[in-house]
Amino acid sequence: MSTNKKPIVWVAAGALAAFGLYQFAYGATVEPQATLGQSKIVLNKKEGAFPYRANNYTMPEQAAAAVVSRTIPADYKKIGESNGLELYMAGKTLAIMVKNKATGYVWASMPSDADLANANLNEEWQTAIKSPLLLEYYTADEMLSSASYMSLGGKVDKVEPIEQGIRIDITLAAIKAGLSLEVKLDGDSLVVSIPQKSMWEKGAEKLASIQPYPFMGAVHKADIPGYMFIPDRSGALIRFSKSHIQFDEPYVAKIYGTDYSSDSLDSATGRSSVPVFGVVHGTKQNGVLGIIEDGRYNAKIVAYPSGLSTDFYWVSPKFEIRYGYFQPTSKTMGGYNTFQKDPIKTDRQVRYEFLGGQDADYIGMAKSYRTYLQNKGELTKEKKEKSNADIPLQLRLLGGETEASTFGAQVVPMTTFAQSKKIVDELMKDGIKNMKTVLDGWNKGGWNGKRPAEFPVESKLGGASGLKDLQKYLAGKGIPLYLTNNYTIAFDNSNLLNFRSDAVRALNNEINEFPYFGWGSDSFFDDIMARDINPGKAMKLAKDDTESMKKLGVDGIALDWTGTVLVSDYNKKHPYTREQSAEAYRKLAEGFKGSLKELAIYQANDYMWKYADTLFGIDNGSSQYMYETDTVPFMQTVLHGYIDYFANPSNSSSNPREDTLRMIDYGQYPSYLLTYEPYWKLRDTPSVDLLTTQYTDLEQPLSEMYKAMNQALRQVQDATIESREVPDYGLSAVKYSNGIEIVVNYTSNDYSYNGVSVKAKSFVIIGGE
Known part of the structure; x- marks a missing residue:
């Protein structure tokens, strides 16, 4: 691992940029009004519709005559x-x-x-x-x-x-x-x-x-x-x-x-x-x-x-x-x-x-x-009723991260298990009681020290006893605890694999190997090599981890990469077609589902949905290729009311206010990636690009955003999306199966929708309580 260090000036500049971003995003009052869930944010009244004609929005439908059907020829x-x-x-x-x-x-x-x-x-x-x-x-x-x-x-x-x-x-x-x-x-x-x-x-x-x-x-x-x-x-x-x-x-x-x-x-x-x-x-x-x-x-x-x-x-x-x-x-x-x-x-x-x-x-x-x-039995509705409860928040906590130094890699504790309790306590005081707490970097070596994450639990965070104590504490508050891991890639320092036999091989018989932090990037960790894991080996690793998690009393696991990345293995001794790899990951997920209380999957492909209680990191945008004219919530429409799905962390967004409105439009739950320690401590780690993570900096915007989103989505958690109309550029109106309609106004101008005023940069709820 490289021991080079980023200049501290860069980190200071990043801090100023982050401060400016959050002043822009949350400088105005974002507390929802008591009437119709309207935010008080009002920006440039002369903005017009032009920004909302871009392909990251959905265009209004133009009136069109009935399409004439073709006739069926005699032949x-x-x-x-x-x-x-x-x-x-x-x-x-x-x-x-x-x-x-x-x-x-x-x-x-x-x-x-x-x-x-x-x-x-x-x-x-x-x-x-x-x-x-x-x-x-x-x-x-x-x-x-x-x-x-x-x-x-x-x-x-x-x-x-x-x-x-x-x-x-x-x-x-x-x-x-x-x-x-x-x-x-x-x-x-x-x-x-x-x-x-x-x-x-x-x-x-x-x-x-x-x-x-x-x-x-x-x-x-x-x-x-x-x-x-x-x-x-x-x-x-x-x-x-x-x-x-x-x-x-x-x-x-x-x-x-x-x-x-x-x-x-x-x-x-x-x-x-x-x-x-x-x-x-x-x-x-x-x-x-x-x-x-x-x-x-x-x-x-x-x-x-x-x-x-x-x-x-x-x-x-x-x-x-x-x-x-x-x-x-x-x-x-x-x-x-x-x-x-x-x-x-x-x-x-x-x-x-x-x-x-x-x-x-x-x-x-x-x-x-x-x-x-x-x-086909691949999508089933949860039996529990949620519409009378607050919406969930994904509280993603970065525990330990690996740091390069002249004495070799060492762990930087960013959020110990005791500090995790303090963050949860503060958020509960702010009225946020429904959380899904996810621990990244809980393992020996920290978040990017080992892949897959390996037991034992990192001692600098509190070790196994500290993790058990955190689990019991959260259980008493009805909050599930997830450990993050992935069984798709392994770093070259992993002790769990024999890479000659356990790594995936490509068609030309070479091992699938790549620099994890990118080809030719300016990362000082670009010498960390990753290899794809044979799906059969992945199932064995997951089975071993299941037993360790059960002993710790952990509620669930959050699978990263394993539900998303799908490769073939052309190793002649244990080949896997892509279809067989998908089936292996399904069995892996089924094993966790049968042994633990909760299974969450990041950006899961649809063959994994059958086993997931929760989906994290679901995209709420398109790639915006030049030929694309609109972005639409197809995935969210399929999933809503069946599986809870969360957006990517809001503190990684360049425009959190815009993304908050989009999450409301798409029926998507919020996420934050937090640390107890200040983010500048990540300056010599692979997570140097995380500019704003300290919970004390984010507690207020997180609380305000959550309150608005909870007001908007609380009553539709069990409902399915049944229609979505775009009455004008920058507007959307989503109707749910329980009769509630949520109208979102992305623009800087107030809008009247069917006689109901929708404030700029705000939303209204029609129907319900």
Whole structure:
């Protein structure tokens, strides 16, 4: 570990910056008024709506005429019918149409002839858009090439009826490969699947990826009003527009994030915690939600705005079949590009849910996905009633941190267990009684001294006896205590692993190793190396820790990274596919859930939700890529009323007041990362970037923020989000299942909503107490 030190001048400057930030954020009175939960904050009255037209907000919907449905041509034959849908297919092109019987609207997998005639398409894209499949394959000389069903000389070998649909055996003559495409109705859903056992290859070329019916719901320019939904962080929209800047690249999100064992680091522009996407043709008129089922662990969501390659807006799943990689042959990085010889063995399937009327928007999509998860047993509602209690606060306490010195690494105690009691006492005196207390750096070596955190408990914080005493103290006040750990990465100083056998290996057989604090950063701890842990080993480590936690009487664990980062392991002795890794983490979580009272997970992917009591660090924004027009609370709509979810710590925010309003808008609970000792003591630690953590500096803004949020959200804790309207730029109105409506005004101007005055930078509660 490096022993270099940051200049103390930098820390002093940081202190002044933090002071200025909190003067700006909390200089005005933030105590909620007794009437309608209105804050007293009022800023620039001449600000106008311009700042709220940015893509980190949601735009108001513009009035639009009813979207005219396409007619079903005579060459399309009906191949399935359910209570709500009719399914048709064109024999020549294999294109499909789906009629929503409730609305009469017809969805198509291929644009109309008129749109194709008006589109500025080269020959390659003319062929691609008319194809039921887009593909990538590796050539005989191991180069990656793009193609389509038609460009590869696709032909139908066999057509076989199946229940409510059809199975088509396809040959791709140009590359001597083939597969079966199944299209059917399952209840009131359309299901498109490619069974793994149907895929075959007889030539030198090998399939790399496949996109079935990628142009389902595609829109030419802005000929139809509406948008595409993409699951970027909390959720984002790409609205159909005739005029926009020229985009350089599409949205490409690996579902569940980058697989560092097989993905190139520049292969994706985003990540998604849920395997969904959607299209709206006329808000509150027609919508479709795509849910990637089989094959989702090795799939991406790809969305193209108009003007990028074609004049169409389109969004599609992209299923990986095999990965390419660089195989080094020397220590000087000589080597060659190659690809997996064997395909990833999984079926590939996408389900489409069709929405109409009031449910035809991003909220309706979220509700549809919520129902889908409920039906699969992956999302269950808590039995306890909470709406009469105060909302919870995540009280995240940094215990010990590692410090570099000339005598080696040592622990800097930032919050001892005795000091933790004092912080809790002070917050309870301020009226905050519902807390989830999370201890970071409780272990020997401190927060960044060891990963995973290792027992015994750090003696400088009070040791095991001090932790037991804190646990009993908090239990007496009804406050759960969580210890933070992660079982996904290990630092090179860990005593728990044999890295030759326990570290994850990439496709090229090299160990997944990286500088934990970044490549080429100015961090003085960039010599701390991390390695991914084999999921099987992770389960064993977690099981051992469970027994130690039970002995200490700890209520729960807060899993960091383990519910978020998902990698394959290509170690030949104990390989794990990405799907098997996810299942291992589910079993790990299930073990904690069965042994401890509470399980919290940071930024959890949806396959972990079944086991989580609490979700920490949930994003309440999008990545704000240039092609994104809106940020929306899709994730929060799915979760609200089922699992408590918290934002990132407010004292890490550049605009806490804005984020407080956004948390109220998104139904999200607050979080603070605190220390007892002053934050300047972190100047020689990896946590030097934490500028404001001392609880005495933050007690007042924390208390004021909590009171406002508690007033806003206390009555809707058990309720689900049922609708969200944006009456004007910088405004939102969220309706809950218990009839309560919360209206948030982000702007610096007062606003009248249905006769109710909403003060600037404030909120009102309509209904309830």
